Amino acid sequence: MLSKVLIAWPLLFAVLIVPIDAIVKCNGSELSARSDFEVGLLTEKQCTHVIGDIFIMNLNFAKRMPCYWSVREVHGSIIIRNTSNLGDSVNFQNLRTINALDAPALVISKNYRLKLGIGARLGHVYTRNPTTYYIAHNWPRMMTESQHYTLYNAAAKDRPVFFADYFFQTTPCAETAYKTLAAIFGCVSFLVAIVLIFWACYGRRPKDLKY
Numbered sequence: 001m002l003s004k005v006l007i008a009w010p011l012l013f014a015v016l017i018v019p020i021d022a023i024v025k026c027n028g029s030e031l032s033a034r035s036d037f038e039v040g041l042l043t044e045k046q047c048t049h050v051i052g053d054i055f056i057m058n059l060n061f062a063k064r065m066p067c068y069w070s071v072r073e074v075h076g077s078i079i080i081r082n083t084s085n086l087g088d089s090v091n092f093q094n095l096r097t098i099n100a101l102d103a104p105a106l107v108i109s110k111n112y113r114l115k116l117g118i119g120a121r122l123g124h125v126y127t128r129n130p131t132t133y134y135i136a137h138n139w140p141r142m143m144t145e146s147q148h149y150t151l152y153n154a155a156a157k158d159r160p161v162f163f164a165d166y167f168f169q170t171t172p173c174a175e176t177a178y179k180t181l182a183a184i185f186g187c188v189s190f191l192v193a194i195v196l197i198f199w200a201c202y203g204r205r206p207k208d209l210k211y
């Protein structure tokens, strides 16, 4: 019995590891859908490395699009534009690297009810374009991970530039402006607190103090 278990373990690992490590190269066009009709033509390969831009656009309503789950590296941009009610259909849960050329690495614009999933493995994002992430005119601003939610919020202006560290913590470039705002907010909060404390100590009418 024990020996059977000992034999079974390596087999189990082999089964688990081989498909994960295999590299499947795909062309970005195989993973692109520019209309609802083209969703049916998406590749059924478990692509891990994608060469070329991925376009997901002009779609309506939730779809089953498992072709993005296995993608680890994209050599090109990911462009999601003009979609509505896709929900969490688009999920790049294994994405680690985006190496774009001249366009921003990630373009997410004019989407309604998109809950884009990008796993926490995304670490290397590169583009020659001055804007790394172009995220604008989406409603509501939704991503699955809280860090990406920060990214969405900070991207309210039209041409945001973000730096992403290994864990995809993002820093907006207008850092001094944010610091100033934070300082002003801090001072105002402090003053309000002082006023409330004074009011609590001295502002009560005599009938409140009868005990």
Ligand SMILES: *[C@@H]1O[C@H](CO)[C@@H](O)[C@H](O)[C@H]1NC(C)=O
Pocket: 027, 028, 029, 051, 052
């Ligand atoms: C990808 O597909 C497009 C159109 O189908 C083609 O023009 C392009 O050359 C392909 N790219 C690669 C790297 O195979």
Ligand SMILES: *[C@@H]1O[C@H](CO)[C@@H](O)[C@H](O)[C@H]1NC(C)=O
Pocket: 057, 058, 059, 060, 082, 083, 084
């Ligand atoms: C946006 O997508 C819809 C289909 O969902 C399409 O009818 C419309 O023409 C698209 N708009 C643009 C500007 O491409």
